[in-house]
Amino acid sequence: MPIDILMPALSPTMEEGKLAKWLKAEGDAVTAGDVIAEIETDKATMEVEAVDEGTLGKILVPEGTDNVKVNEKIAVLLGEGEDASAMDAASAAPAAAPAQAEVPSTAAAPAAPAAPVVSEPAEDPEIPAGTAMKTSTVREALRDAMAEEMRRDPDVFVMGEEVAEYQGAYKITQGLLDEFSEKRVIDTPITEHGFTGLGVGAAMSGLRPIVEFMTFNFAMQAMDQIINSAAKTLYMSGGQMGAPIVFRGPNGAAARVGAQHSQDYAAWYAHVPGLKVIQPYSAADAKGLLKAAIRDPNPVIFLENEILYGHSFEIPDMDDFVLPIGKAKIERGGTDVTLVSWGIGMTYALKAADELAGMGISAEVINLRTIRPLDIDTVLASVRKTGRVVTIEEAFPMCSVSSEIAYQVQEKAFDYLDAPVLRVTGKDVPMPYAANLEKLALPSVPEVIDAVKAVTYTA
């Protein structure tokens, strides 16, 4: 029975990739362990090894093909004594169903809904009218932001694990080593506490480090230096010296990586005076805010998301696109309910808004962009219009950013509320590994819709 060779996944979040090169030709003998092909994603390149032995019967996906889906059949391996005629039978067998966690896709440019209410993307007031737009992934936007700022200021450098020769564990620093040399793109040992302190010390003397954490989970090792040294020195020195530094990296749940690698730290850092905390959603957020963070004279926590890295968005095609820190964006105008979210939470909020439009509920969607300082004024202005608020985030509920928003809304717009503020969050459990449990632990679009129905009394 011929054996199907399937497109492998390089990581839990990979959905598709490029079949870069075949290293075996049709008719070649293959033994288990032979490298038969190379595949690429925007994150990495990997060799595909044969698991079984036989003869490469037919190549189904030629080299150089882009966007090959994970688990798509790429070739057929013939066993001993089999010939090409056996392949038809094989191809009739269905490919194994992918056991991937559901990855939210981005509603970057939603089609105009054929719905009773209009829910349209709002213009970004930060982008000058008539600016040409281009498509960029969040990953490219982050890389471009760093490169532009490094060109602009020789005191800016980036350090972290695998940022240089490996080109970034998540390929965010791709190409920076070539352009800026090892002096400014620095591979560190696996030593978060030490290199964070080193970075803060360099910042105290006036350099502008960008410290990449491979993920923010590892920044827990460095918490003391972030809080006690970076955030407090300006105050403790009576304004004499602070730490102009950016701590950045993926934060929050990726997919199927378990409890220790799946946590959103926004509320942790937002608790601390002396820090700014940014959690971008789109490529434009990522680029404009990372550039602002690098220029900011304060320590800035920049919380990215691995799942969003590969998502494409329209961003302004400008020489120097910088967004203001501490200003929220109304992503979608609406009148019946205010959805407040940030980072990857926006994917649930926007999808829910689309579905709600179909149900006749007009949702205004606010993308906070910055967590600290919190642009509560934009939220309040919306609440005064809609009278109802639902917050959406992937973090744990207890003492969350949602809790703070709910508190400030009741404090400052109590008389405008027509319903309690509801929050849709990650569940109050460590992140489980099993695909079904992980899905349950995260927020979902139906949960957002249920919350909206509850606050609009339409359940």
Added chain:
Amino acid sequence: MATASKTTSARSKSASRTRSTAKKAKPAIAEFDKDEELHAYREMLLIRRFEEKAGQLYGMGLIGGFCHLYIGQEAVVVGMQMAKKDGDQMITGYRDHGHMLAMDLDPGAVMAELTGRRGGLSKGKGGSMHMFSKEKHFYGGHGIVGAQVSLGTGLGFANKYRENGNVSMAFFGDGASNQGQVYESFNMAELWKLPVVYVIENNKYGMGTSINRASATTDLSQRGASFGIPGEQVDGMDVRAVKAASDKALAWCREGKGPYILEMITYRYRGHSMSDPAKYRSKDEVQKMRTEHDPIEQVRVRMIEKGWASEDDLKAIDKDVRAKVAEAAEFAQNDPEPDASELYTDILL
């Protein structure tokens, strides 16, 4: 009478559990000339008298919170200050008053910080453990044991990045020398050849725990061995030995050879902080150090013996230093507290 040879033997005894290799390459103690002796005497005396006054003000309730006095360890910072060049940075932990005075920061501003007044170095918002001066290249003043070691490594990193020829001096105690980030820093400093002198002020007690009860190996000068960082033990009670060792270490760093470790064998006469009853050591032990190895007394005796200063000359210096400290204390007590509006300043730029 305290002589150099006596202090050396005391040092050897104190480090009796240590490896003999650490002590074989001792630089000969370079004698000081008259000006250097006088300078060292005056600077150490200023720290001593300042700290005594701080202890007094603490007892009067004018200084709050934690207050860690530097009495007994004066030769370490003064000797290092004499070796450093302008532009070299210092950074230390919470026992930081001596470092600031040695770096020529205004005693009145330091004392006013201790009393929490607006004229304090940090406008009264830092306190005893948190003072800084960009102008004098003093980077604090850090309260979390060992944190300053990574930060000081970052100062060295910045020196190398800027190619300015400066060296960072990161001070920490025998207690901090067991913190993990110290070794993370050692690794990066040697890997990247950063100009950092790690100054371990071994006063033999991490709070109330003697080094023998806290450290598996007590020759702290060799703590960089697994990273290939050279280190040596220095008689930290002899300001000449400190200066000579610092000259050597700073030159090593300036030549681009990477970091260097100096273990200053020293002693604090007072408790860990003002609230320390010091039950973990005998009064005799303290008294013996005071009478036989006092860093200031050593200089005084040498100057008298050599005829470089008379008792009257030294009394005049003492009087002058006391006046300076009294003036600082006066300012620190009369300067107003910070304005309430300062509560919300200096959080972000």
